[in-house]
Amino acid sequence: MANTAKSNYNLEFITSKDHKKRALAFFISDDKKVNAKKSFNNLSRNTQNWFRIRFEAWRDGKINKNWFHGWDKSQYGGKYTNCFVFESKTTTDRFYGFLHHSKKYDLGYELCVLINHTQKREQKTDETYLKRVEKIRMVLDVHKSIYAYFKELI
Amino acid sequence: MKEHWTQRSIKDYIFKIGADFIAQLEEKMEMEGISQDVLANTLKVTKSRVSQVLNKPGNITLQNVIQYAEAIGMKVSIVAYDDDDPKNTKGPINSDVFKICWEKFGKPTDFWAFQERFPPTQQDTTSAQLNNDLKETPYSADAMDFIQPTPTNQPKLPIEA
Numbered sequence: 001m002a003n004t005a006k007s008n009y010n011l012e013f014i015t016s017k018d019h020k021k022r023a024l025a026f027f028i029s030d031d032k033k034v035n036a037k038k039s040f041n042n043l044s045r046n047t048q049n050w051f052r053i054r055f056e057a058w059r060d061g062k063i064n065k066n067w068f069h070g071w072d073k074s075q076y077g078g079k080y081t082n083c084f085v086f087e088s089k090t091t092t093d094r095f096y097g098f099l100h101h102s103k104k105y106d107l108g109y110e111l112c113v114l115i116n117h118t119q120k121r122e123q124k125t126d127e128t129y130l131k132r133v134e135k136i137r138m139v140l141d142v143h144k145s146i147y148a149y150f151k152e153l154i
Numbered sequence: 155m156k157e158h159w160t161q162r163s164i165k166d167y168i169f170k171i172g173a174d175f176i177a178q179l180e181e182k183m184e185m186e187g188i189s190q191d192v193l194a195n196t197l198k199v200t201k202s203r204v205s206q207v208l209n210k211p212g213n214i215t216l217q218n219v220i221q222y223a224e225a226i227g228m229k230v231s232i233v234a235y236d237d238d239d240p241k242n243t244k245g246p247i248n249s250d251v252f253k254i255c256w257e258k259f260g261k262p263t264d265f266w267a268f269q270e271r272f273p274p275t276q277q278d279t280t281s282a283q284l285n286n287d288l289k290e291t292p293y294s295a296d297a298m299d300f301i302q303p304t305p306t307n308q309p310k311l312p313i314e315a
Contacts, residue, residue, distance in 0.1 A: 016156070016244075046169075049159070049166065050173070053170060056245065056248075057248070064177075089209065090209050
């Protein structure tokens with residue numbers, strides 16, 4: 001699933017990028033803190049399936065804040081309005097990522113790029129994960145890599 | 155096209171449709187304020203049994219499906235459909251999509267309801283032909299159009315000899 005020979009960042013699509021509205025992908029990088037894909041593969045099949053159902057529910061436009069949600073302007077001073085999380089039903093597993101408008105001529109299209117996996121210990125979100133996601137989201141080369149999958153130039 | 159995960163095994167397929175069903179149950183339970191304790195009492199089973207059924211959709215049986223739906227005042231139908239994806243590359247359509255369409259359509263309870271909305275133009279009352287009529291109807295596929303069709307587009311009633 002290589003993108004370009006030069007890129008250090010790649011995507012592995014979980015759902016087809018050709019969906020009319022939304023898609024999901026794991027972010028692949030040498031950075032050890034980027035662990036979503038590897039952690040997903042290590043989950044039990046039951047937990048993987050629960051997440052697949054939630055990923056597809058989001059892609060299909062279902063609304064369920066117990067399954068997945070973002071953060072609005074009133075939270076954390078509006079710093080993480082692009083961040084997104086998927087929650088497990090039966091375990092404390094969480095997948096953090098960010099939403100990206102990957103088609104410049106179809107701004108309604110959203111890609112959810114999953115970065116981190118964690119086991120949530122407390123009710124409140126650990127901001128560390130949001131910071132980590134946001135830090136990656138701000139890297140210009142990350143955007144270039146994503147756009148390349150959609151044949152968009154930055 | 156990459157294989158959909160429900161195509162890996164029947165067990166995965168059951169997990170998906172079982173989980174969609176459970177999501178419908180849980181949404182109704184949340185809406186009506188029905189706890190797992192209440193559900194367990196109604197079903198005369200332990201709370202842990204209820205939790206087991208709701209958390210393991212891969213093991214769900216038709217008997218569970220019917221009993222659990224009835225316990226919260228719902229009914230169940232099994233729907234087979236053709237979405238032009240015979241190899242299941244896209245996965246099953248979420249059962250809520252069918253439920254919402256049915257509700258938007260005015261909750262028809264039998265085939266007469268369809269005929270009232272879409273009177274047959276010939277003596278084509280078999281369900282296959284009725285389906286073709288629906289496909290060829292001049293109405294938009296938009297669900298709201300089904301509820302409020304514009305009178306000018308309405309198919310004419312057959313004239314009896």
